[in-house]
Amino acid sequence: MRVTVLVVALVFVFSIRHSAFGIDSFHWSLPRGLPVPRVPADNSISQPKIELGRRLFYDKRLSGNGSYSCASCHQQAFAFTDGLARAVGSTGAEHARSTMTLTNVAYNVTYGWADSGLRTLEAQMLVPMLNEHPIEMGLKGHEARIVARFSSDRASVAAFGAAFPREPAPVSLQNIVKSIASFERTLVSADSPFDRYLYRDDKNAMSAAALRGKDLFFSETLGCSECHASFNLSGPVTFERATRVEPLFHNTGLYNVNGRGAYPRTDRGLMDRTHNAADMGRFRAPTLRNVAVTAPYMHDGSIETLQAAIDHYARGGVTSPLKSKRIKGFPITPEQRRDLVAFLESLTDKSFLTNPAFGPVR
Ligand code: HEC
Ligand code: HEC
Numbered sequence: 001m002r003v004t005v006l007v008v009a010l011v012f013v014f015s016i017r018h019s020a021f022g023i024d025s026f027h028w029s030l031p032r033g034l035p036v037p038r039v040p041a042d043n044s045i046s047q048p049k050i051e052l053g054r055r056l057f058y059d060k061r062l063s064g065n066g067s068y069s070c071a072s073c074h075q076q077a078f079a080f081t082d083g084l085a086r087a088v089g090s091t092g093a094e095h096a097r098s099t100m101t102l103t104n105v106a107y108n109v110t111y112g113w114a115d116s117g118l119r120t121l122e123a124q125m126l127v128p129m130l131n132e133h134p135i136e137m138g139l140k141g142h143e144a145r146i147v148a149r150f151s152s153d154r155a156s157v158a159a160f161g162a163a164f165p166r167e168p169a170p171v172s173l174q175n176i177v178k179s180i181a182s183f184e185r186t187l188v189s190a191d192s193p194f195d196r197y198l199y200r201d202d203k204n205a206m207s208a209a210a211l212r213g214k215d216l217f218f219s220e221t222l223g224c225s226e227c228h229a230s231f232n233l234s235g236p237v238t239f240e241r242a243t244r245v246e247p248l249f250h251n252t253g254l255y256n257v258n259g260r261g262a263y264p265r266t267d268r269g270l271m272d273r274t275h276n277a278a279d280m281g282r283f284r285a286p287t288l289r290n291v292a293v294t295a296p297y298m299h300d301g302s303i304e305t306l307q308a309a310i311d312h313y314a315r316g317g318v319t320s321p322l323k324s325k326r327i328k329g330f331p332i333t334p335e336q337r338r339d340l341v342a343f344l345e346s347l348t349d350k351s352f353l354t355n356p357a358f359g360p361v362r
Helices: 002-020 047-057 121-130 143-151 154-163 173-185 193-199 208-217 306-315 334-345 350-354
Strands: none
Touching: 047 154, 047 173, 121 173, 143 154, 143 173, 154 173, 193 208, 208 334, 306 334
16 A cells, blocks of 8 residues: 555656656556667657557558558467568558568667668658558658548648647648657567566576477577677667667578679668678568567568478578578477477567557457
8 A cells, every 4th residue: 555655656756757758658567578669750659649550550641542451461379570571552562572460669779671771660661651562551752642531631630739739730740650659669578478487587487398499599509699689589679778780781691693792682781771792681680589480481481481480501501602690500309399389489579569559449
């Protein structure tokens, strides 16, 4: 009882202090183990923005032909992927790449499978919205019409007004981007059996097989955690007050089509951005959280199961002069492979996949 009073009093004091300085009093309710996400100075987070962003994320009016929303490809039940090897856009155009999970997307240093330049969710979003090769949402050339779709609808105007108070024309493409980015920052996941074991001292949360698999994953022999690291089991992460880290990209030896390490023309990874030959086939190590529900795997969906992904690493990929030194292969028994799969499955956070706050507004 006394504790409750104290907490209420503290929250009260904090909200007064914040409002006195005009700072948004948004409160992150983060599970243990996760740091506070970094938020750009020009897009402070607030509940009305998150609410609006959530609506827009599921709104088909946001595509050129009215048939697609972000959620057409980023579906909650699949940890915001789509179950396809390669994405298909609003006009049926095939994407060269597989849809990425949005699990803990706020913490990424860069966005996309292989783009060193996309540093914020706001910058990333212009890609699916305006892309022409291939078309995703297909907004290019329809921007004014899209904004008109929302400014002619009273409920939308009210929601934009609440999210961007004091702005004379709150319904704008820029504010669509800002609010969806705010919603994306709330897509945090840290309630898997692995989290309960690690951060909440629940020693029964993981099976014996998953625990053996965990030791394999973090072992020097397998070396998985050299690239899938830290609380997000991913490449480098960032968060509030983190020191600046550079992104990392690796060639994991998926292809060598010309004997000199080339990847197929359709997608050559970071090299397509930098035009630097050394970047051939280099991609970002994605988070492995919820990976059991995001098949098929890799940037092009070319690996169908977790077993097959492990076999790829055990073989050490293909022979290639461009392959990362860390991809060298290792012996693994069928039992160990099952254990490693059990570990990867223990990264599934069921509450994240079903939390109504991340679903469409009903
Ligand atoms: C046609 C399917 C499709 C649609 C529609 C789509 N995306 Fe994506 N999304 C993808 C694909 C494919 C990638 C990987 C892109 C790449 O690496 O080039 C991706 C990547 C992302 C990423 C990067 C994740 C990471 O970890 O780096 C974010 C964030 C994202 N999408 C958000 C959105 C938002 C917001 C919308 C709606 C405005 C949207 N997407 C619409 C298919 C789609
Ligand atoms: C050299 C760094 C590196 C090491 C070591 C590594 N990975 Fe990866 N991992 C990556 C990169 C990069 C990708 C994306 C590759 C691509 O799409 O071309 C990836 C992708 C994956 C994927 C597919 C994820 C998805 O969403 O499609 C799985 C599963 C995976 N790794 C598991 C493992 C396991 C298990 C190990 C240890 C046996 C391991 N990785 C070791 C860098 C690495």
